[in-house]
Amino acid sequence: MYCLSGLGGIKLRRDGVNLKIKELKSDIAHFRDLSITIGAIARETWVEPMGPTPFPSLTTLRSWDRKLLERYKPFYLPFCDLCCLCTYGKCDLTGNKRGACGIGMAAQQSRTVLLAASIGASTHTAHARELVTHLIGKYGRDLPLNVGGLNVEVEAPHMRLVCGMKPEKLSDLEEALDYCEKQVTQLLAVTHTGQEGNNLDFESKVFHAGMIDHVGMEIADLAQISAFDFPKADPESSLIDLGLGSVNINKPVILVIGHNVPPAAEIIDYLREQDLTTEAEVTGICCTAMDMTRYSAKAKIVGPISWQLRYIRSGVPDVIVIDEQCIRADTLQEAMQIKAPVIATSEKNCCGLPDRTLDDPDDIVADLVSGKSSGALIFDPVKVGEVTVRTAIAIAPKRKKHKVLPSVDELIRIAKKCTLCTLCRRACPNDLPVSYAVKAAAQGNLNGLDELYDDCVGCGRCESACPQKIPVHSLIVTAAEKKTAEETFCIRSGRGAIQDIEIRKVGGPIVLGEIPGIVAFVGCANYPKGSREVAELCMEFAKRRYIVCTSGCAAMSAGMYRNDEGKTAYEMYSGSFEAGGIVNVGSCVSNAHISGAAIKIASIFAKKPLRGNYEEIADYVYNRVGAVGVAWGAMSQKAASIAAGFWRLGIPVVVGPHGTKYRRMLLGRSDKEQDWYVYDTRTGKKVYGGPVPEHLFFAAETKEEAMVMIAKLTMRPNDTSKGRAIKLTNYIDLHRRLIGGMPPDMHLLVRKMADIPLTMKEDIEKILQHMKWTEHEIPDPTLLSRMIHTPKEA
Amino acid sequence: MPLAESWQTAEIPGPKKASLIIKPDIADAIIRRAKRPIMVVGYGAVEYEVEGIKLIECLIELAKKGKIPVVVTASTAREFRNRGFSPAALMPAVDIGNRLTDSTWKGLDGKDTYDLAIFVGLPYYMEWTILSGLKHFASALKTMTLDCVYQPNASWSFPNSTIKDWAANLRDIVENLGD
Numbered sequence: 001m002y003c004l005s006g007l008g009g010i011k012l013r014r015d016g017v018n019l020k021i022k023e024l025k026s027d028i029a030h031f032r033d034l035s036i037t038i039g040a041i042a043r044e045t046w047v048e049p050m051g052p053t054p055f056p057s058l059t060t061l062r063s064w065d066r067k068l069l070e071r072y073k074p075f076y077l078p079f080c081d082l083c084c085l086c087t088y089g090k091c092d093l094t095g096n097k098r099g100a101c102g103i104g105m106a107a108q109q110s111r112t113v114l115l116a117a118s119i120g121a122s123t124h125t126a127h128a129r130e131l132v133t134h135l136i137g138k139y140g141r142d143l144p145l146n147v148g149g150l151n152v153e154v155e156a157p158h159m160r161l162v163c164g165m166k167p168e169k170l171s172d173l174e175e176a177l178d179y180c181e182k183q184v185t186q187l188l189a190v191t192h193t194g195q196e197g198n199n200l201d202f203e204s205k206v207f208h209a210g211m212i213d214h215v216g217m218e219i220a221d222l223a224q225i226s227a228f229d230f231p232k233a234d235p236e237s238s239l240i241d242l243g244l245g246s247v248n249i250n251k252p253v254i255l256v257i258g259h260n261v262p263p264a265a266e267i268i269d270y271l272r273e274q275d276l277t278t279e280a281e282v283t284g285i286c287c288t289a290m291d292m293t294r295y296s297a298k299a300k301i302v303g304p305i306s307w308q309l310r311y312i313r314s315g316v317p318d319v320i321v322i323d324e325q326c327i328r329a330d331t332l333q334e335a336m337q338i339k340a341p342v343i344a345t346s347e348k349n350c351c352g353l354p355d356r357t358l359d360d361p362d363d364i365v366a367d368l369v370s371g372k373s374s375g376a377l378i379f380d381p382v383k384v385g386e387v388t389v390r391t392a393i394a395i396a397p398k399r400k401k402h403k404v405l406p407s408v409d410e411l412i413r414i415a416k417k418c419t420l421c422t423l424c425r426r427a428c429p430n431d432l433p434v435s436y437a438v439k440a441a442a443q444g445n446l447n448g449l450d451e452l453y454d455d456c457v458g459c460g461r462c463e464s465a466c467p468q469k470i471p472v473h474s475l476i477v478t479a480a481e482k483k484t485a486e487e488t489f490c491i492r493s494g495r496g497a498i499q500d501i502e503i504r505k506v507g508g509p510i511v512l513g514e515i516p517g518i519v520a521f522v523g524c525a526n527y528p529k530g531s532r533e534v535a536e537l538c539m540e541f542a543k544r545r546y547i548v549c550t551s552g553c554a555a556m557s558a559g560m561y562r563n564d565e566g567k568t569a570y571e572m573y574s575g576s577f578e579a580g581g582i583v584n585v586g587s588c589v590s591n592a593h594i595s596g597a598a599i600k601i602a603s604i605f606a607k608k609p610l611r612g613n614y615e616e617i618a619d620y621v622y623n624r625v626g627a628v629g630v631a632w633g634a635m636s637q638k639a640a641s642i643a644a645g646f647w648r649l650g651i652p653v654v655v656g657p658h659g660t661k662y663r664r665m666l667l668g669r670s671d672k673e674q675d676w677y678v679y680d681t682r683t684g685k686k687v688y689g690g691p692v693p694e695h696l697f698f699a700a701e702t703k704e705e706a707m708v709m710i711a712k713l714t715m716r717p718n719d720t721s722k723g724r725a726i727k728l729t730n731y732i733d734l735h736r737r738l739i740g741g742m743p744p745d746m747h748l749l750v751r752k753m754a755d756i757p758l759t760m761k762e763d764i765e766k767i768l769q770h771m772k773w774t775e776h777e778i779p780d781p782t783l784l785s786r787m788i789h790t791p792k793e794a
Numbered sequence: 795m796p797l798a799e800s801w802q803t804a805e806i807p808g809p810k811k812a813s814l815i816i817k818p819d820i821a822d823a824i825i826r827r828a829k830r831p832i833m834v835v836g837y838g839a840v841e842y843e844v845e846g847i848k849l850i851e852c853l854i855e856l857a858k859k860g861k862i863p864v865v866v867t868a869s870t871a872r873e874f875r876n877r878g879f880s881p882a883a884l885m886p887a888v889d890i891g892n893r894l895t896d897s898t899w900k901g902l903d904g905k906d907t908y909d910l911a912i913f914v915g916l917p918y919y920m921e922w923t924i925l926s927g928l929k930h931f932a933s934a935l936k937t938m939t940l941d942c943v944y945q946p947n948a949s950w951s952f953p954n955s956t957i958k959d960w961a962a963n964l965r966d967i968v969e970n971l972g973d
């Protein structure tokens with residue numbers, strides 16, 4: 001409700017733009033309790049009737065969540081035995097103990113998951129708010145939303161589904177944002193001491209946070225695609241330079257880090273306006289880099305989040321511009337070491353810098369170039385553009401790419417201080433054999449350090465731990481000098497949405513199972529064994545003619561590997577949403593297009609009512625759309641909320657081994673037959689649908705285990721026999737190659753003889769006989785009793 | 795090297811921490827006392843080799859002598875089969891962990907619940923989190939690790955040891971079990 005000042009009791013609601021006038025006296029009349037609805041209704045052009053759950057509250061979809069949680073019971077993996085959230089604590093919650101507030105361990109873990117998911121959802125929502133406010137200021141409230149012209153009619157599947165609204169212009173997004181902000185506030189309140197105490201209710205709210213997160217992401221990407229004219233669902237968006245080696249170090253170099261693209265866009269605009277485009281390099285790390293290359297294909301991506309330390313220490317960037325999310329908290333200190341000024345641009349990340357927003361650009365540039373200031377906080381993106389470019393050009397000749405990476409001789413000399421105490425290794429998240437590599441380097445053998453480079457996530461914890469103050473990460477980067485120079489890859493620029501026509505083409509084959517699945521590689525770069533594994537996973541599934549999607553840091557990792565012919569994944573496979581395509585949708589917020597594609601399959605292909613109809617669409621996606629999310633290096637709270645948004649839609653998510661630190665898995669029990677019954681909509685009977693998809697949230701130990709599990713998790717109860725046979729072929733083939741032998745659960749996944757892949761018939765029949773398998777019906781599956789056809793419909 | 799500190803320094807759980815297996819006899823006694831033991835072997839076990847002997851060979855011997863069913867995770871199965879040993883089950887680590895928290899689960903053979911789960915060879919931090927799940931949610935189950943590093947969330951763990959000491963300990967455990 002918005003109170004318009006000066007109008008006393010007049011209240012204006014954005015949803016429906018409803019004017020309520022408590023009392024209005026004028027010369028001609030005297031009204032009481034007058035209610036007028038204008039605006040939304042007047043501009044309503046969407047004829048689809050409203051579904052049952054527009055703008056769902058915290059509990060509206062609780063019964064749907066419970067259905068999923070009954071199958072996928074949480075397996076909690078406490079990361080700490082204690083709770084320290086209030087001054088009663090610390091409370092020891094080990095085993096059956098309860099905290100002073102009465103909470104037990106299961107609820108406490110789910111509460112922590114909710115905290116993470118709420119942080120994630122709030123971060124995307126806040127980012128969306130910042131973008132929308134900025135873009136309305138720059139382009140006006142009436143800028144039409146356009147994510148793909150006539151090719152994308154369902155422009156906002158999440159907003160349509162969750163909010164029941166069809167946004168047409170920038171200002172329409174505010175209504176959905178209001179809703180998201182309200183929900184996130186309520187979700188956060190749930191985690192206060194003495195609120196929720198039941199773990200499953202916490203879990204349901206985790207799902208809610210995820211759903212909100214996807215709306216928030218969709219708002220952000222719709223706004224920026226429309227206003228900045230990013231590629232509009234273009235399967236042939238540009239190929240972008242990627243990697244440390246692709247940066248021209250003879251020019252002034254600007255580095256942008258973060259997720260909010262307006263300052264980077266203004267840098268590019270300033271370069272264009274001043275005809276300086278060829279005079280400076282604009283490079284980026286993380287999602288700002290991704291979005292910047294959607295704005296200008298000449299910009300370059302250095303790499304994912306884990307490239308921050310190595311790139312800054314190389315001395316190549318002359319100015320570092322940071323905005324929000326996933327930026328190292330020590331960026332300013334690192335930048336000071338290489339004498340590069342930092343320009344902070346977000347209220348969420350001020351770095352302790354003085355606010356220079358209102359200062360004359362001449363003065364700011366002078367202070368930064370002279371070294372009088374190590375950085376500046378500037379909230380005006382236009383001013384950021386000018387100050388950054390002018391500073392970079394002026395400071396570059398002075399800095400002479402001052403770096404803090406040691407030379408090889410220095411490296412060996414420094415390494416001699418190593419006492420082999422192993423504290424670096426014990427601090428390393430990946431337990432890398434750092435200490436031995438440093439010790440070997442002291443003898444002049446750099447191979448060990450060089451080998452570590454590929455698996456190192458660039459966190460710097462080894463350095464903080466070293467009592468000898470050895471800059472271990474820097475030693476690794478120096479030892480791998482040759483590799484870093486050869487990091488010249490490419491990535492397809494983020495294309496944004498999936499076209500309606502693409503959905504129409506693949507909808508049938510996906511729902512029938514003939515395209516074996518959609519596999520989305522998303523999320524951060526906390527990989528157990530380096531980026532390369534993501535590239536290998538992507539190529540494996542593209543080769544097998546799954547539809548592969550990528551986004552964010554994972555999209556970069558997918559491009560950071562060349563095959564024997566020297567080609568990256570993006571050069572080998574098409575950018576279309578089709579079997580065998582590798583579709584980079586864009587940055588973190590573009591993940592909404594991947595989940596959105598699953599929703600669009602239900603709406604466009606299956607013609608399911610979309611508007612405010614969450615449960616029915618999720619039920620359709622869960623039972624029929626063989627999509628799997630893979631966040632192999634998931635690290636952040638945003639990754640948690642992104643995953644949660646997939647879960648509520650019934651889309652399983654696979655993470656790497658670090659993912660167990662998210663504190664719980666959602667695992668099905670294929671051995672419990674009773675868990676896998678669904679309604680057959682044709683008969684209304686409850687029938688066995690098989691353990692598919694087996695899990696909703698699963699951490700794999702190795703890349704090989706992940707590959708096999710991904711193939712399995714694309715199975716759905718609705719698969720036709722032909723589709724199931726294709727999915728089984730991939731699953732069995734991968735299992736044989738990577739795990740060894742036939743999978744142990746064939747009897748649970750084959751429903752009819754016709755499901756058996758022809759080439760494997762003999763082997764499978766033997767297993768089925770041994771397991772005393774019998775055929776069972778393929779249902780027209782649903783978890784919702786209200787979806788059972790009435791006799792007339794049937 | 796501190797004996798009973800988490801190998802990954804920051805992975806500190808809380809008040810309840812694993813008892814140390816300071817002598818191989820302790821591990822033998824634990825295994826002998828168990829009525830229904832099970833062993834979970836992660837992919838890391840394939841990579842360890844000490845003085846020409848692969849850890850996996852030692853584990854096979856342990857499983858045979860102790861009559862302990864082995865669940866292998868990830869792509870560990872092939873290494874077992876290559877040595878003529880059939881694991882009782884192939885299962886991802888989180889799956890077996892999850893089943894072990896279910897007090898109604900009657901085990902791989904459908905006969906009874908397990909009372910001892912022996913873990914070895916998972917990535918340190920993943921074994922840590924799974925053992926934490928079991929510490930809190932599998933009250934009737936005892937857990938033991940055979941890795942060369944201290945796992946605080948197990949009921950019993952080796953201290954942080956050199957590979958050589960640890961291999962000698964493992965050999966002793968296996969030999970003693972045969973008595």
Ligand code: SF4
Pocket residue numbers: 083084085086087088089090091098099100101102103193
């Ligand atoms: S929130 Fe509850 S469990 Fe946590 S410290 Fe406070 S009283 Fe203890």
Ligand code: SF4
Pocket residue numbers: 424427428429430432434452455456457458459460461462463472473
């Ligand atoms: S910087 Fe690399 S080597 Fe050092 S602790 Fe982090 S991941 Fe390990």
Ligand code: SF4
Pocket residue numbers: 417418419420421422423424425434435438465466467468469470472
């Ligand atoms: S922490 Fe430092 S001194 Fe200790 S092993 Fe590592 S590099 Fe050497």
